Amino acid sequence: MLENSRDEFIKIARDYLLENVGDDVDIFEDDIVESEDAFRFHFQSKKFLETGRFGDQYVGPGPLFVLKRSKKVIPYGSASLGIAAHVHLISKLNKERLIRIYHKDYDIWEGKYNLIINEITDDQELGFEDFIIEDFVKVLLKHKIWDSSRYDDKNNESYYYTKEELEQALKAGPLLLKSHFCEKLEDLLVDLINTNIYLDWTLSEVK
Secondary structure (H helix, E strand, O other), X not given: OOOOOHHHHHHHHHHHHHHHOOOOEEEOHHHOEEOOOEEEEOEXXXXXXXXXXXXXXXXXXXXXXXXXXXXXXXXXXXXXXXXXXXHHHHHHHHHHHHHXXXXXXXXXXXXXXXXXXXXXXXXXXXXXXXHHHHHHHHXXXXXXXXXXXXXXXXXXXXXXXXXXXXXXXXXXXXXXXXXXXXXXXXXXXXXXXXXXXOOOEEEEEOO
């Protein structure tokens, strides 16, 4: 079997289903879609594939994608059928590509990271440091950054960074944000990059 052949990805999909769903389902071989980044599969009960009867059909399974580059399997539920799942997948992959310019091994699917934002300085000494920090504070506040070690059950907002705390931390540098510190790290990183592509930040994997 040739590596990266269509048959290889069919086998990956079938092995995933056998391990995670069971041996009573199979893919529609006549409904496999290949795109630049992935193969898309749909699956149903083997009985339905044999009979075509509505009563033999499983309700709920969404599409299954196998990424060409990593061979990773990305399953979707029934709420993300057809084009909606594919759009979501491509959007995630594009974010991952952008972030990998800065952190080459970034894994948007399973990776867990700490974020370190290093000291922000105005290299040209034009007096813009406060304005630069203000822009980044707006991004961090938008994503509701928190420090779970400060949680106070009497105050649900106690562990969120305030504007003043973020300003002070960015001026002092570096600001270490330990996972899990926001809802969607990929969206935060994309916003930071789009705010200033030269911001000095790094990621460290959570072991």
